[in-house]
Amino acid sequence: MSKTKTLKKLLSFLLALSMLFCFMGAMGSVSASAATDRVSMYLSDTEFSKYGITGRYVYIQTKDNASNQQVYVHYQYLEDQEWKDVQADYFTTLPDGSKIWRAYFQSIQTKYAIKYVADGQTFWDNNNGNDYTYEYLGVAPITVTRTGATYNGYAIRAVVQNYAYEKNVVVRYTEDNWATYHDVPLSYEIQDEYGTEFWETTVPVNTSNLSGFEYCVYYQVNGQTYWANNFGQNYNSSYKLHP
Numbered sequence: 001m002s003k004t005k006t007l008k009k010l011l012s013f014l015l016a017l018s019m020l021f022c023f024m025g026a027m028g029s030v031s032a033s034a035a036t037d038r039v040s041m042y043l044s045d046t047e048f049s050k051y052g053i054t055g056r057y058v059y060i061q062t063k064d065n066a067s068n069q070q071v072y073v074h075y076q077y078l079e080d081q082e083w084k085d086v087q088a089d090y091f092t093t094l095p096d097g098s099k100i101w102r103a104y105f106q107s108i109q110t111k112y113a114i115k116y117v118a119d120g121q122t123f124w125d126n127n128n129g130n131d132y133t134y135e136y137l138g139v140a141p142i143t144v145t146r147t148g149a150t151y152n153g154y155a156i157r158a159v160v161q162n163y164a165y166e167k168n169v170v171v172r173y174t175e176d177n178w179a180t181y182h183d184v185p186l187s188y189e190i191q192d193e194y195g196t197e198f199w200e201t202t203v204p205v206n207t208s209n210l211s212g213f214e215y216c217v218y219y220q221v222n223g224q225t226y227w228a229n230n231f232g233q234n235y236n237s238s239y240k241l242h243p
Contacts, residue, residue, distance in 0.1 A: 038064050039071070039116035039123050041138030042100060046146065048242045054110050055242075060088055060101045060125075061139060066118035073103040075112035085115065092231050100231065110134055137161060137196050141226035142169075142219040145198075146241040149207040154237070157200045158186055158217045158228060166221070169199040173215035175206065186217070210237040 040061045048055030058073050071088040088103035105112070110133055113126035125138075136143055136159040147155040156171045169186040186199035205213055214236045216229035230239070 037139075038062060038118075039114055040125050041114050041127070041132055041135075043137055043140040043143045044132070044135060045143070046241065047104075048106070050243050052108050053106055054108075055104065055106045056110060058088070058103050058105075058112070058114075059091065059140075060103070060114050060116075061094070061098050062101065062116060062118075063098045064118055068118060069099070070117040071101040071103070072115040072117075073105055073112050074115045075105050075107055076109055077107045079109045079111075135194050135196070137194075142217065142228045144217055144228050144235060144239075146239055148240040149210070149237070150202055153202040153204045154207060154210070154213070154215075155200065155202050156184075156186065156215065156217065157189075157198060158219070160197050160199065160219050160221075160226075162191065162195055162197050163221045168220040169217065170220070171201060171203060171215055171217045173203050173205070173213065175212050177212045178214070213237055 042059040042061040044059070045057040046054060047057055060071050060073075062069055062071060072085040073088060074083055074085050076083050084105075086103050086105045088101035091100045091102040093099050111131050113124060113131050116123040116125075126132075127135075132138075136145065140161075141163070142158060142160045145157045145159060147157050149155075154173075156173075158169050158171075160167070160169060170183050171186060172181055172183050174181040182203070184201055184203050186201045189198040189200045191197050203215070214234040216227060216234050219226045219228070229235075
């Protein structure tokens with residue numbers, strides 16, 4: 001083989017190798033961009049459940065300055081059916097400047113991902129390729145689940161990220177529209193398959209008259225305090241699961 005042919009083959013190989021690395025670099029860039037915290041499932045809230053059908057609010061966090069943000073929940077109503085999109089509406093802005101969006105959908109198989117479109121690009125949070133199913137928490141530190149009155153008071157149930165073994169989870173409630181309030185600690189109940197912990201208690205309130213009853217829950221861990229207060233609106237007896 002002549003030196004000229006050998007040189008041409010070597011140059012072709014190097015060019016192909018260079019193009020491969022460029023392609024891999026581009027793929028890495030796309031993957032890294034999609035894996036940023038520009039969009040994340042923040043928390044979810046089961047509002048309705050009957051005959052196997054679940055109605056769910058999904059709260060989505062975006063950290064972006066784009067002016068044309070569009071946020072969707074991409075979900076399946078039933079396994080093997082087509083995936084659908086439901087658009088989320090702007091809900092509120094958190095103290096750190098990130099935006100919260102809210103979408104509602106009903107499904108028999110609760111399986112979904114988050115789709116975010118901004119600046120001509122599409123970003124996903126699909127739970128690292130596993131999609132979301134029944135998780136209550138995405139990146140939020142804490143939330144509460146819908147409960148209700150019991151024979152001896154009002155049940156409170158919180159879901160927290162397991163940031164450390166030592167932690168306190170406390171409900172703060174009022175029966176007189178915050179003229180006075182009481183703090184009651186929650187007790188550890190169980191850890192689910194997603195690694196989040198459930199804590200619960202029952203507060204001794206007069207369940208025959210809940211007109212002045214409101215509550216929120218705070219979570220103390222690693223020197224930080226996180227609140228679940230319904231995005232500043234607090235919770236009351238209307239916050240319950242509808243069968």
